[in-house]
Amino acid sequence: MMSETKQEADITVLSSEEELYLDPKKEARVVRKLDRNVLPILGLIYFLCALDRSNIGNSVSAGLQESIGLTNSEYSNVVSLLYVTYILSEMPGTLLLKKLKPHRYLGFCGLCWSLVTIGTTFVGNYGHLLACRMLLGLFEGSYFPCIMLYVSIFYKKEEQGLRMAILLSCAGLAGAFGGLISYALVQVQTTNPWLQGYRLIYLVEGLITICAIPLIFFWLPDDENSGKFFNDSDREVMAIRSKQRSNYMGEEGFSWVEIKKAYLDPKTYFSMIIQFCQDLILYSFSTFLPNILKSGLGYNTNEAQYMTIPVYIVSVIAVISISYLSDRTSLRGPFIAGANALGIIGYIILLASGNNKAKYFACYLIAFPLYICPGLNLSWTANNSYPHYRRATSMGSNQTLGNLSGVIAGQVYRNSPYVLGHSFGLGCLCVSIIAVALNTLWLRYLNNEKERILNGEKVDNKSERTGDHELDFRYCY
Template identity: 30%
Template sequence: MDRELVPAIANFNDLDSIGALPGCMNMDHHPANVLISNGWDRIRQENRNPGLSERRDRPSYQHALTPELRVLREGVSITRTAPRVPFATLAGPDGLAWSPIFFQRQPTDKAEGLGIAASILRSRTLHQAHTMSDIETGIMKNPVGLNAEEKSTSPSLGPKAGSIHDGASQFVSPQARKSLTRKLDLRMIPIIMLLYLFSFLDRVNIGNAKLYGLEEDLGLVGNQYQICVSILFVTYCLFEVPSNLIIKKVKPDRYIAFITTSWGIVATLTGVCQSYGGLIAIRLVMGALEAGLFPGLVVYLTMFYKRDQLAVRVGYLFIASAVAGVVGGMIAYGIGFLDGSHGMRAWRWLMIIEGLPSVVIGIATYFILPESLEKAHFLTEEERQQLTIIRHEEIGQTKEAEKFHWADVKEGVKDWQVWIFAFSGFTNDIMFYGFSTFLPTIIKSIGSWSAIESQALTIPVYALGTGVYLVVANYASKNQLRGVVSASFGMISIIGYCMLIANRGAAVSYAGTFVIAVGLYVSVGLPLAWLPGNKPRYAKRAFAVGMQYFIGNTAGIVMPFLYTTASAPRYYTGYGVSIAAVFCSVCIFSFLAWYYTRVNRRRAAGLEDWKFEGKTEQEILELGDYSPRYVYST
């Protein structure tokens, strides 16, 4: 094999000379072109005219290594490389990463294998990944041009022990990745969606029950109904953070199964409640039991999926809440015809029929959900290893980071991002819970429809919100536009509330509920995955998610008093406060999108590399989202 020796280089910028060598690469097999731009090392295949692409403002990682580079006609090998500064995986804003792994200097003049390994995280910019099977994940395992003797003397090409990959250098093909993700989804997502669907249904069906005589049967007067609605959120908020911190300690699958079965029993007992005090007690207990579900499921999903996959999976949970509106409306419509059957009012049948499925699903959860990725019995040993490799490709996803450390909780307390997300959760949930709980009442107030007809008219509203969210969430996740999209759809929901306030007739007001649903589910749903996706360390992520839902759900305590009987039928107070709250969320999401973009650019330009000083490679890996290598989702 003909070789052309290139003089030793002193910094990355000198790699430009590679592209200047005529005919130095043959693109017939698995060529790699090195592109250093904006601080991100990329590897890409080009169909012709291989070479380096020029971009301005590239950072100067001076004297990173001093290799003797040999360019082969069908591959690249680097000899005698020696580290001068610590490096591990660098990830770009588009999800593409290139991992320089430097080996110790060898005392021979032979080509000692490939000293730079490419770790390609799947990216929208890498369309040719399927043609790069020798390069794609982990290493270039068999550099063309090395004979058997050279291969046998080559050092191990896997990452150093304790790195992000912890020594794993196995190849996971794109097809295998898709197959593994699909297998996870088919096993876990349906049951998880059902869990949250019936949780949400049991929490808000008191709004449907109001139209079927709950107030009259229990003798509720004044604001007692509003108190019954809001009291659930008191214990719901109080138990969210503690529940989220202990879920991993007590085995997530069993914990989720226990709380689901328990609240299902309590929700069913609501149907036999005989007094105001009894309803208060039931709602308090149900709030405490349901508190751990949604934030717990979000943290649970982070144990199986990468952050670029997380938004869609958390989105499925949020979709379940919209589907709960559709299902709840259909069930409420049908149960309306049971009013008086066997001497029971329709609202009692509603509580019993919607509570029992939670008991069944809770028991099934114990047998379906795995405790962890390592103990997922529906996966083969090879599949578990491959999924572990895939998850550990991300910056900050070390084995140590997946353990619970109180130091990470303290970091979460000090992180201003956690608190601003939590406040946006409160402003969003003012709109979300008000709309979800009182939509049947709102629809009945804007027209001359009966209680049963009002229940039926909620179905298409929820259905539209569900469909739009499915499409938009997928688009926003793929294009890294969560902040911009959340803010934009928040403005859409404001338009819907203005249509209700304008009171231009039943048709216009009813159309306004559709507009609200379109904006609401996107602007509330996307941020739920945005925060945990930007916190790679488990304990900090668990605290952040718990706090986001704790403060967010306090809106449920306030919300019922915005839709009082005295403010019917127009509910101007509720609509006006919702508009103000959503506008606050729009401002927050716009700011966060700008901030994360700015930080990513600073890190790409090397302006935060001072954080490397005085730290070992392992310490750098454990920095989590504070690492200069970490790229925030925007």
């Protein structure tokens, strides 16, 4: 009798495995189709998002500060206060994305921030500029955490790091092209004083963004099965991929219990600390790089604009190649720590050297952790948090604290040669490495504990295990 029961159980398991089997070639074809149709849209809009946010540095280098009589203190406030509204919109955005439908929510946000960018063309004083920047933060704030959450819905754990890196590299390209576009537009001479210099930067970049937004509204799918570019066979593959992850996905409906579990989890806080430190580097360096080159290293306006380009190109190459290796090895922490070590050397050179060529070389070293570490840390968070609303809470919190650093970045980078800002950046990279080490040790401990329970070496004291707490779920570190 027991033998028959065991035989039936084996048949059930086998048929379940057969039901979830996917031909690797078919799956790869569908993933490539996703990559061709989804990633370019998300990447383009994030490129424009980063361009519209970071152009404040290029516009100041191109004459904004003198034109509207902006003091150094007011400029710092303009940079910092954008992140107040930016932060306020992040958590609500990640929680509302699914309910409001991604194409509607992301499209609406993009339309609004492009209009704000166009409106910045005509600012006449500090108050006008501050209002525009805070509105920009309100509409841009939830875009990045939402697209990261969106990627985690469509792609498997081992596919996410590279895709997130590709999207982050678009921000690096925005830094490079931002300098190139600004350099070109500053050369344009018009008879209209409202369309000269830095004002053209906002007008042209805002118009480009508004022309791209219809791609979100009319082409971006809301879930794994609704893509217009999928045929029936593709939808079957996506359905099986979804079932393969269903053990950890849990209930699809909103749950306060899952939000509570996210906030009781130590790895949520390690993730938040790492993101804060990495984002401070990202926001301060990407915003102030033209000023660091101009005021800190003594280059003229044109040189400061185009000398940012190769720095960002190095950053883009680094984030794609390192994230590819991270996905292939299923490791996150060691790559974050390694990139940060290069950044630490860069900041030490900026602080200690009196040679401008050495300082410019240091900018390339800091470019390594610039986009690698925020992206890998966010994918690390997404990989280790299930089901949906637990993951959405962890990622939203990660981004909320991370972007709080944007408020601080504007305050520590006030006066050339930016000793306070560079020192703060150096300290943040050191703290991040410590947090990465602690998170890695914690995740290894959790994996070992699950292994001991499964082997009968330890009693399982938990009454309920769901999502990533399930015994067969393995955390990546």
